[in-house]
Amino acid sequence: MALIDKPERARQLARAIASDLTLYHDKKIVEGIENDTLFDVMSHEINEGRALFKSRVVPEVYAQGHYERALCDFLLKSKGDVKSRIW
Numbered sequence: 001m002a003l004i005d006k007p008e009r010a011r012q013l014a015r016a017i018a019s020d021l022t023l024y025h026d027k028k029i030v031e032g033i034e035n036d037t038l039f040d041v042m043s044h045e046i047n048e049g050r051a052l053f054k055s056r057v058v059p060e061v062y063a064q065g066h067y068e069r070a071l072c073d074f075l076l077k078s079k080g081d082v083k084s085r086i087w
Contacts, residue, residue, distance in 0.1 A: 010053075017070065021075065
């Protein structure tokens, strides 16, 4: 399989990975936000997703931060209604 070299396609992949994280780990994410430990409790899953993303895109596109942006959009922004002292 050829590596992804188009930023739009890389964004789609990053969003799909981040979406899967929220789908399969919603309770863990909510608890992490509530306790301000999100990146600690989700570190394994986040790093696993990052490794998958990195393995599928060319280095230049990986360096553009699409995966991190998708994490913010799906793990944080979509959970803005969760009560937390971080916001």
